[in-house]
Amino acid sequence: MGRMPTGWAGRRGNQRKAGTREDMTDPDGDPDADLLARIGMGEEAAFRTLMAHKLPRVHGLALRLLRDSALADDVAQEVFLRVWRQARAWRPGAARFDTWLHRVALNLCLDRLRRRREVAVAEPPDQVDPAPGADFMLARDAEARRVERAVAALPARQREALVMQVYQGLSNIEAAAALGISVEALESLLARARRALRQQLEDLRP
Amino acid sequence: MTPERFAALAAAYGGAIDRWPADERDAARAFREADPAAADAILAAEVVLDAALARWAVPAPGAALAGRIARDAARRRAVWRRGRLWLAGLGLAGALASGGAIGAVLVARLVPAGGAACSQSLTVLGAPVPSCGNAANWSDTL
16 A cells, blocks of 8 residues: 555644645544544554444445456455554544544555456456336446446546545545545546546436 | 636536535625626536436445444454563563573573672681682682
């Protein structure tokens, strides 16, 4: 993993860039701090509680970036094993745990994508859409796959920014920190991503 | 807030002002109240895109995944604790061994060859002590 996340003792990174607007989140009030302290003391019940809260989001992020459920499972597992191993060293206040979690998950996804490229495995071919109007569910599935393909076709950084902001629901500062960029850069990536998507999906009306 | 900034925020964060940066929401809402037609015209296209993006839902991870992670974590902690015990044992054994070795070296270096150092110049019988470490001379004093 190239970029180290922040929040762990002795590991401070570039989560805040000079000249960016201040976040609306208060790192001192990290809602996960108590849970992490208990995990650091080896409390398995706290670990399970944290997973109940966070696993769907981490898994969803991995699934959207990797589009492979087995790889998404692997990434989610690795992320939470790191949490379990390193919770003792967590220092509240350096960064929100949720931001750290997203950053670790993102970096692991990027590692998997790199490996996939290195072994020159072609991306799985997109499935052929079922006949439109076959039934409502099939049509919805087809629309969802269209959106998925459109997002997947974005340049990598635009895709990551969009997934963090739209699907993970991170604030602008949290998404920028997870991506290791400034808020201004995030806004630029998001605007370009949305512009491309508007063109591709303009016929998808609510 | 200027119309340009309102449009830039919509272009980046979508048609729901509630999802815009917190420090700009109030100003954005005020802009919308002041000129609803202009604001809604900007937001309309983004609302459509938001709805389209919302169609891509991903399945939740299976319950088995959480169980597998928890079991793996518990197993790793057990291995780590056993490893720590082994290391503590090895450390203790190493400390004992090195203590013994240091003690042996100190004895060998500090105690002169041939016997203990002499601290008195007379024997209990009042005879002068012969040169220390020369056992052969002890017979002369008897």
